[in-house]
Amino acid sequence: MSVKKDPDQTDTDSNLTRHLLESLERAGKRRTAQRSAICEILASHAGHPTASDVYNEVRRTFPMISQATVYNTIDTLRELGLIARLDIANHDHTHYEIDTRPHVNVVCRYCENIADVQTDSVDVLFRHAAENSGFAIDRDGGVIVYGVCPDCVQRLADAPTDAERPRTLHGAEAG
Numbered sequence: 001m002s003v004k005k006d007p008d009q010t011d012t013d014s015n016l017t018r019h020l021l022e023s024l025e026r027a028g029k030r031r032t033a034q035r036s037a038i039c040e041i042l043a044s045h046a047g048h049p050t051a052s053d054v055y056n057e058v059r060r061t062f063p064m065i066s067q068a069t070v071y072n073t074i075d076t077l078r079e080l081g082l083i084a085r086l087d088i089a090n091h092d093h094t095h096y097e098i099d100t101r102p103h104v105n106v107v108c109r110y111c112e113n114i115a116d117v118q119t120d121s122v123d124v125l126f127r128h129a130a131e132n133s134g135f136a137i138d139r140d141g142g143v144i145v146y147g148v149c150p151d152c153v154q155r156l157a158d159a160p161t162d163a164e165r166p167r168t169l170h171g172a173e174a175g
């Protein structure tokens with residue numbers, strides 16, 4: 001699935017593309033047309049792509065690109081802290097965060113929908129969790145909250161049989 005940002009984002013996206021490429025170069029990865037395309041796809045992606053999303057997208061321009069080139073580039077960017085892993089329960093593939101500021105990921109249980117919510121309270125939450133547990137908190141990917149997205153709420157409410165409706169909707173329906 002490819003999600004594009006609105007056109008006003010173009011400048012921000014190309015700045016980010018440049019930043020990713022320069023960081024790769026400093027890490028010893030030569031700037032190639034393929035790596036530029038990978039960085040461009042990541043920078044302009046408004047969602048949480050998987051490595052195979054990026055691979056499928058870059059193949060439209062570079063049909064011969066190897067999967068290893070895409071996966072290695074993504075790995076290096078992650079090691080450099082420029083993108084973050086987002087592992088979601090029941091999703092087969094790891095998603096990647098392009099926006100590494102701590103935020104809440106609201107994940108739909110019924111579809112692939114993941115919404116980002118920016119809030120300062122994530123910092124507070126991480127601090128409390130660290131202080132009260134003594135753990136070194138892994139900030140990668142921020143906070144993950146599960147629920148049912150508005151589209152699925154609608155779709156499931158329209159479902160003909162009760163069995164297709166999630167338990168969580170039954171309460172809302174009664175009111």
Ligand SMILES: [Zn+2]
Pocket residue numbers: 108109110111112113148149150151152153
């Ligand atoms: Zn959904």
Ligand SMILES: [Zn+2]
Pocket residue numbers: 048097103104105115116
């Ligand atoms: Zn996110």
